[in-house]
Amino acid sequence: MRIDKFLKNSRIIKRRTVAKEACDNGRITVNGKPAKAGLDITKGDKIKITFGSSVMEVVVSEIIESPRKEDAEKMYEIIG
Template identity: 45%
Template sequence: MRVDKFLKISRLVKRRTVAKEMADQGRIKVNGRVVKSSYDVKIDDIIEVGYGTRQVKAKVLDLRETTKKAEASDLYELVD
């Protein structure tokens, strides 16, 4: 699954187009490397998303094509 789609489905980013723009600006890292929006996310990857001055790190636990809002947080686990 593409990283921009995963961020949208997991609700870490509200819109896929916003996630794509963030990746194009180099604000998304997977396992410590800056990636493009087309990067293929795998289970156990560590995704870092830069929101201005704040960084969010999340470990991928599951990949799904669609999810309900209540189940979105089951797709990842926040990491310090």
């Protein structure tokens, strides 16, 4: 699954276009490397997202194509 779609489906970022812009501006890294919006992610990848002055780090625990609201939080685990 693409990183921008994962961020939207997991509800970390509300819109896919916002997730794409965050990737384009270098605010998202996957496994320590800057991520482009089309980067495919897999289970176990570490994603670091910078929102202004705050930083959120998550590990991909599950990839669900069309999650319900209740299942969205199962897609990742917050580590920092």
